[in-house]
Each structure stands twice: as C-alpha cells, then as structure tokens.
Amino acid sequence: MCGIVGYSGHRRASEVLMDGLKRLEYRGYDSAGVAMVEDGRLVLLKRQGELDVLQKALPKFEGRTGIGHTRWATCGRPSDRNAHPFVSCDGKLAIVHNGIIENYTALRERLESEGHHFTSETDTEVVVHLMETHFSGDLRQALADTVREIQGTYAIAAVLEGSQEIAAARKENPLVVGLGVKENFLASDVTALLSHTSQVLYIMDGETVSLTPNGVAVYDHDGASVKREPSVVTWSAEDAQKGGFEHFMLKEIFEGPNAIHNTLLGALDLIENGDVLPRMDFQTVKLVACGSSFHAAMVGKYAMEEFAGVPTTLELASEYRYSPGAREAPLVILITQSGETADTLAAAREARRRGCRTLAVTNVVGSTITREVDEVLYTRAGPEIGVAATKTFLTQLLAMYLLAIRIGYANGTLSHDSMRSALSSLRQSSNMVQSVLNHIHDIEEASKMIDKADHCFFIGRNINYPTMLEGALKLKEISYIHAEGFAAGELKHGPLALLDSTTPVIAVAIKGDHTYEKMLANISEVAARDSPVLGVGLEGDTDLSRLCERMIFVPPVKPVFSPIPVTVALQALAYYVANRRGCSIDKPKNLAKSVTVE
Numbered sequence: 048m049c050g051i052v053g054y055s056g057h058r059r060a061s062e063v064l065m066d067g068l069k070r071l072e073y074r075g076y077d078s079a080g081v082a083m084v085e086d087g088r089l090v091l092l093k094r095q096g097e098l099d100v101l102q103k104a105l106p107k108f109e110g111r112t113g114i115g116h117t118r119w120a121t122c123g124r125p126s127d128r129n130a131h132p133f134v135s136c137d138g139k140l141a142i143v144h145n146g147i148i149e150n151y152t153a154l155r156e157r158l159e160s161e162g163h164h165f166t167s168e169t170d171t172e173v174v175v176h177l178m179e180t181h182f183s184g185d186l187r188q189a190l191a192d193t194v195r196e197i198q199g200t201y202a203i204a205a206v207l208e209g210s211q212e213i214a215a216a217r218k219e220n221p222l223v224v225g226l227g228v229k230e231n232f233l234a235s236d237v238t239a240l241l242s243h244t245s246q247v248l249y250i251m252d253g254e255t256v257s258l259t260p261n262g263v264a265v266y267d268h269d270g271a272s273v274k275r276e277p278s279v280v281t282w283s284a285e286d287a288q289k290g291g292f293e294h295f296m297l298k299e300i301f302e303g304p305n306a307i308h309n310t311l312l313g314a315l316d317l318i319e320n321g322d323v324l325p326r327m328d329f330q331t332v333k334l335v336a337c338g339s340s341f342h343a344a345m346v347g348k349y350a351m352e353e354f355a356g357v358p359t360t361l362e363l364a365s366e367y368r369y370s371p372g373a374r375e376a377p378l379v380i381l382i383t384q385s386g387e388t389a390d391t392l393a394a395a396r397e398a399r400r401r402g403c404r405t406l407a408v409t410n411v412v413g414s415t416i417t418r419e420v421d422e423v424l425y426t427r428a429g430p431e432i433g434v435a436a437t438k439t440f441l442t443q444l445l446a447m448y449l450l451a452i453r454i455g456y457a458n459g460t461l462s463h464d465s466m467r468s469a470l471s472s473l474r475q476s477s478n479m480v481q482s483v484l485n486h487i488h489d490i491e492e493a494s495k496m497i498d499k500a501d502h503c504f505f506i507g508r509n510i511n512y513p514t515m516l517e518g519a520l521k522l523k524e525i526s527y528i529h530a531e532g533f534a535a536g537e538l539k540h541g542p543l544a545l546l547d548s549t550t551p552v553i554a555v556a557i558k559g560d561h562t563y564e565k566m567l568a569n570i571s572e573v574a575a576r577d578s579p580v581l582g583v584g585l586e587g588d589t590d591l592s593r594l595c596e597r598m599i600f601v602p603p604v605k606p607v608f609s610p611i612p613v614t615v616a617l618q619a620l621a622y623y624v625a626n627r628r629g630c631s632i633d634k635p636k637n638l639a640k641s642v643t644v645e
C-alpha cells in the first residue's frame with residue numbers, strides 16, 4: 048500500500064506535500080517522490096529510501112501546485128526509477144498511483160509499439176503514457192478516458208504543466224479531498240489532511256475529480272457532475288501525533304483505555320436498543336478477516352458461542368473469497384480496522400453475492416468497506432499510525448463481545464440480567480487495561496527474558512489461544528524474532544521437539560477458566576524441557592508463578608474477558624523487546640498498515 052497527497056493553493060506546494068507524506072509514511076516507505084508545477088514547468092524529484100532521503104534532496108521549490116507519493120513496492124523493486132511520480136514522454140503530465148494495474152503488460156506492449164518510452168518496471172507507468180494519448184486539453188477528461196482502459200484497482204492523481212489543476216480518480220483505493228479557503232488538498236488518508244482542514248469530500252469508486260485552488264468538481268463514471276456535501280472529520284491533528292512518546296506504537300498502546308471507552312460509548316446504546324442487527328433471522332455466523340483482525344475474529348467465535356450459542360465459523364478473507372461457498376445464508380461479519388484491505392473487501396462482495404447479510408467492524412469512517420456491506424459497527428480507536436495494530440485490535444475485541452452479547456440477548460440465550468452483567472463487565476475493561484499499563488515497567492523488565500532469543504513460542508487455550516497467536520504475530524512483526532503461537536494442547540503433537548533452554552515460552556493461564564489446570568500441566572511439560580517460561584496470569588496466582596521463571600500479572604478478570612488485559616500486556620512486551628533490539632518499531636521492514644493488494 049502506498050500514500051498519495053496533492054495540493055493546489057497559495058502555499059509552497061513542496062512543504063504541504065512533504066508534511067502530508069510524513070503523515071502517510073506508515074502506508075509505505077521504501078521510496079517517495081513529488082511532482083510540482085514550477086514556473087509553469089513540471090519538475091520531478093524521487094528517491095529510494097525513507098522520506099528523509101527525499102527531504103534532503105529537495106531544493107526550495109516555489110510552485111503552488113503538486114502531487115506526492117510514498118511507496119511500498121508491489122510491482123517493481125524499490126529504486127529511484129520505480130518511485131512515483133511518473134512523467135509522460137512530452138514532460139507535460141505527471142501522475143502518482145496506489146493499487147495494481149492488472150492489464151499493464153498488454154497496455155505497455157501496445158504503448159511501446161506506438162513509440163512510448165518506459166523508464167521503470169512498474170505497472171503504474173502505463174497510466175501516464177495512456178493519459179498522454181488521451182490528452183487534448185482537459186486533464187480530468189484524459190484521466191477519465193484512461194481509467195476506462197485500466198483493469199485493476201487504483202487511486203490516481205495527475206498534474207499538468209502550466210496548470211493549477213489536479214485530476215484524480217479512484218477504484219477500490221481510498222481517496223479523499225480536503226477543502227480549504229483558496230486552497231484544496233488531496234490524500235489517500237484523512238490523517239494527511241488533519242493539520243489543514245476538517246472538511247472533506249470522500250471520493251467514491253468510479254468517480255473522477257478536478258481540484259484547483261478555487262474549487263473541487265466531482266464527476267461520476269458517466270461524466271455527470273456529482274453534488275456531495277462535505278463531511279466533517281472529528282479526529283484532530285494532535286490525535287495523529289506522537290505526543291511525547293518515543294514511538295507511535297507505545298502511544299497507541301497507552302491510548303487503549305480511551306479507545307475502549309470511546310468504542311463502548313459509541314456502541315452500547317446501539318447494542319442495548321437493538322439498532323445494530325435489528326433482524327435476527329440468521330442461523331449461523333461467519334467471521335472473515337485478515338492478520339490481527341483475524342485473531343479478533345477468533346476471539347469473536349468463542350464469545351459468539353458463549354454468549355449467543357450461535358454456531359460460528361471463521362475464514363481468512365483471502366480464502367473465503369475463493370472457497371466453494373456454503374449453502375446456508377449466514378450473517379457474515381467482516382473485521383478490518385482500515386476498511387481498505389483488498390481481500391476483506393473482495394470477501395464482502397462475495398458474501399453479498401452469495402446472499403448473506405453482511406456487517407463490517409471497522410475503525411475508519413467513510414472507508415471502502417462501509418459502502419460494501421449492509422451494516423457497520425464502528426470501533427472508535429482514533430487514528431492508528433504504527434503499522435502494528437494495537438488499540439484498534441483491542442477495540443475489535445470489544446466489538447466482538449458487543450455483537451455476541453447483542454445476538455445472545457436478542458435470540459434469548461442471555462437473560463436481561465445476564466446481558467446487563469456482561470455489559471457491565473465490559474465497562475470495566477478500560478480500567479483493567481489501565482491497570483496493566485500502570486505496571487508496564489514490569490513488562491519492560493520481562494522483555495529482557497526474550498530479546499536475545501531467535502525463536503519464541505506463545506501458548507494458551509480456549510479464548511486465550513487466539514490472544515497468544517496475536518502475541519506471537521506482534522512480536523515477530525516488530526522485533527523480527529521468529530515467534531509462533533500454539534494451542535497449548537497441540538504442543539505435544541510436534542512443537543515440543545523444538546523446545547530447549549534457548550527458546551522462551553510465553554504461557555497464559557487464567558485462574559477460574561475451565562482450562563486452567565490443563566494449562567498448568569502444559570507449562571510443567573515446557574519447563575521440563577528447560578525452556579524459560581514467562582507466565583501471564585492473574586495477580587496473586589502463586590500456583591502459576593511457581594512454575595514460571597518470571598510473571599506478568601493482569602488484574603482479576605472473568606476468564607471470558609481476559610483477552611483484553613492479556614492482549615495489552617503482550618503488545619507492550621513485543622514493544623519493549625523490539626525497542627531493546629533497536630528495531631524500526633512503527634515501520635517494520637516489508638510491512639504496511641493496510642494491504643490494498645491481493
């Protein structure tokens with residue numbers, strides 16, 4: 048996934064663009080570039096590497112109109128040549144692009160045979176050459192004609208020499224216009240706009256836009272003008288800043304209690320009044336997601352069966368969309384913090400095609416998934432900049448519990464009292480998380496048990512099996528330690544062969560859970576192989592701490608809700624291990640925050 052920015056107004060475009068790119072860096076960061084209209088001519092600068100490399104090379108441009116891009120390579124390795132923007136042969140047009148042009152090979156062959164000279168290995172470059180063939184004075188029209196020939200997904204922005212106009216188009220990649228006074232902005236994510244404006248226009252699939260300092264015009268696929276009222280973004284620029292923390296990830300872990308609070312505030316009424324899922328005529332629930340969101344879905348399955356007694360199945364979005372398809376028409380819940388993950392969007396479309404009801408759980412208002420489903424439940428974690436999902440994952444857990452409780456109450460599995468009691472436990476969860484954070488230095492100390500390891504295992508049972516999968520994912524993505532999560536009962540079926548004194552095992556056992564005794568037995572097995580065990584359990588649990596080399600304690604909690612504090616403890620553990628290893632925590636290598644390719 049990559050980031051796009053555009054500006055046309057009265058300020059130095061290069062400054063606005065670089066500021067916007069800085070805020071979008073989490074979307075991709077192996078190269079970056081800008082194209083500006085400078086004294087009527089197009090100038091282009093692009094560099095492989097992080098944004099600083101581009102910043103250092105950037106002269107003091109005076110131009111007031113331009114576009115910029117931060118790239119995460121998908122087609123063509125990271126290099127100066129493959130960085131965006133790309134310019135037409137006559138040097139008059141420049142474009143940036145997010146997404147994938149699927150038919151680029153055929154288009155490139157055709158364009159080369161017509162005499163176009165290509166300079167990169169990317170799919171994107173065909174766009175600017177195609178535009179050149181279509182251009183006859185109207186930039187937006189040339190783009191509209193170009194995208195008709197393209198198969199694939201895109202957000203594209205284009206500039207033209209001697210002009211203050213930016214043209215843009217979108218299909219299945221986010222694009223938003225920011226409205227200012229005698230200046231207008233474009234970005235692939237509102238976080239790039241927050242310091243300039245809160246008035247935005249979300250661009251929809253199939254639309255094209257023309258943006259100048261004095262106005263913004265949106266057109267539908269057939270070229271008819273579209274009237275749309277601006278939306279107001281409530282996230283502040285400060286919400287997207289580090290606020291004194293060393294990394295966004297740590298800041299976002301500390302925002303957990305507030306994120307929980309806001310998510311509950313937004314959803315409790317909806318759940319209690321039955322505004323979410325007003326129709327309850329489904330027999331089964333299917334949960335579909337990718338990455339961390341899939342682990343939230345796994346917790347959701349346990350919660351759904353516990354509170355609602357509804358048979359619940361799980362599928363990775365990338366598998367669901369290609370599966371043969373079930374005969375029944377279940378409720379399909381799609382979980383995606385960004386609302387832009389390509390596989391999850393495709394799964395949502397497939398679910399509707401199969402006649403299922405669809406509900407999305409997402410953190411981003413106006414994201415693509417919200418337009419692909421029947422209903423939406425928003426988590427309210429606020430913007431998350433660190434690539435590793437932390438507070439958004441936490442609020443996804445909340446959403447899973449809320450939906451399970453809602454369905455359980457509506458289908459009669461939960462009495463009114465049990466529903467109220469479950470909701471009141473959820474209300475306690477932000478305090479529980481705060482209490483874990485109050486002892487974060489113990490977790491920092493515990494990280495010393497792991498930071499030198501090459502391999503590390505996470506084990507848990509029941510509803511904490513997915514929590515441990517997430518713990519392992521978090522550790523591997525930011526510390527680059529090979530980490531695997533296992534259902535503790537599976538250890539003896541293979542993984543035990545890998546254990547020795549150099550392989551730390553993180554084990555969660557929650558007193559009161561019906562699998563607690565079994566967990567203690569599994570931990571003893573691990574300790575017998577000399578693996579150092581870091582236990583995660585309830586404060587005061589001496590039975591567990593006796594078996595472990597070291598402990599991370601969480602406050603007393605009903606077992607079914609224990610993934611909430613345990614998750615935060617494991618996020619903090621991953622953070623401190625990665626920090627001790629000097630890793631690039633907010634921007635781990637090869638990873639991006641949201642994956643808009645399949």
Ligand code: G6P
Pocket residue numbers: 337338339340382383384385386387388391434435436638639640641642
């Ligand atoms: C990427 C991110 C993960 C995230 C996954 C799914 O791989 O790095 O943190 O869990 O995408 O993203 P979504 O936005 O659909 O939840």
